[in-house]
Amino acid sequence: MRASRPGRTATCTASGRAETPSPSKTGLAEAAPAKGAGPFRASVGNENALRIEEDASSMKQPFKAVKVSDHVYWVGAIDWSLRDFHGYSTERGTTYNAYLILADKITLVDAVKAPFKDELLARIGSVINPEQISYIVSNHAEMDHSGCLPQIVETVKPEQIFASTMGVKNLSEQLHIGQEITAVKDGESLSLGNMSLSFVETKMLHWPDSMFSYLDADELLFSNDAFGMHLASSGRFDVEVPDWEYQAAKYYANILMPFSHLVLKLLDRMGSLNLPIKTIAPDHGPIWRRDIDKILKLYATWAQQKPTRKAVIAYDTMWESTALMARAIGDGLVAGGTQFKLMPLKVSHRSDVVTELLDAGALLVGSSTMNNNMLPAVADLLTYLKGLRPKNLIGTAFGSYGWSGESVGHVREVLSQIGVELVGDGVKAKFVPTEEVLTNCFNLGIQTAERLKNL
Ligand code: FEO
Secondary structure: OOEOOOOOOOEOHHHOHHHOOOHHHHOHHHHOOOOOOOOEEEEEOOOOOEEEEEOHHHHHOOOOOEEOOOOEEEOOEEEOOOOEEOOEEOOOOEEEOOEEEOOOOOEEEOOOOHHHHHHHHHHHHOOOOHHHOOEEEEOOOOHHHHOOHHHHHHHHOOOEEEEEHHHHHHHHHHOOOOOOEEEEOOOOEEEOOOOEEEEEEOOOOOOOOOEEEEEOOOOEEEEEOOOOOOOOOOOOEHHHOOOOHHHHHHHHHHHHHHHHHHHHHHHHHHHHHEOOOOEEEEOOOOEEOOOHHHHHHHHHHHHHOOOOOEEEEEEEOOOOHHHHHHHHHHHHHHHOOOEEEEEEOOOOOHHHHHHHHOOOOEEEEEEOOEOOEOOHHHHHHHHHHHHHOOOOOEEEEEEEEOOOOOHHHHHHHHHHHHOOEEOOOOEEEEOOOOHHHHHHHHHHHHHHHHHHHOO
8 A cells, every 4th residue: 555645744843842852752772771661671773773672571571562563562452341332332342552653752652541551551661661752642532542641641741742633622621631732734744853753634534533643664554443443352463363354344334434435535545645554553453464455445345335235134023023024024135136134133233233234235124013113122223323324225114013003104214314215115014914914025025125136
């Protein structure tokens, strides 16, 4: 992957001191052995490059940094127990990736969720004394990457903290950091002494403050949430995590789907910037080395949301009548040449339904009527989908009822609000579906499959 460098490459004048490094922060040879230093010793070589010498005893210590590239270490934390991220099921936990750049101006890129602060400091401490950090760059203000920043700033006492313009605002409004934060602009570069860090704003991917940072010396892109996934693993790199694809799709569907038009623009911009990229270092999940092209291509595919001949049937049922209807619709879909995924909402999480929709062309939603309304699990899914705004779907509603039967109408109304193009009028069954109703369900499946063939 190549992209030309961001347009403005002037030294970040906002930093002022970037070209006149403070000896206390940059004279690593003078500083070592610093208080709290870990089992590594840092020194400055003839070429002004930092050398890290590892003590044999360090191999026995936990919470070490992991080398990512010539000048970058992973110093994040692994959260094996996270199971929910704002309504998105994270059944495999997550990671909070933070990175340390060993430049003349030692720089921390992003931080971790507050309870993992000590782990972050321990990993930093395995390489340098945390007080040697000169700069902190916050690519994204959400608290899984900034929650411990007030304490980290207090410990490290950095010369400067940098964030995007919106990052400055969001960090200030969320956290009480006792130090001024300097705004950096899209295309601006910050001198770290012997290398530089450039910034690319990625507004609304997925917060207004989000940005990428690019380290020229290592051809490494810090991509914050983009290209990430909630996946705890013992390995830090893509080659060590072979089964990442579902979790990457799930992350895209549940976090980035509403901003797909911006993802396409960003991918175009990355192409036009023509930056050489050897490593993409996201804030969650594996670090990309081998599979950079693959994850970029998957993002391009997911962002387009092209309808395929796949349908998702999601439903909840009181006494199995709506479930029977769902299976009859499925048979009709297959008869019409469309594959389907049946997702009973009693056992399927809303965030997995959304993930299945990422490459689907149709969504059929079933609900029994209860108290003149749809079932709560169905309302939950539809509310979630309203926020995520999946595109290019056709679909309808179906369900059983005893005496009033409002659920089908209510579900169709919400599907329409979401932007789903409605097929037919939906199918209702009074109490238990008759053979005729099941035939109607089967025909609905065929009708949906026919529509998908023509999209
Ligand atoms: Fe991983 Fe938007 O925070």
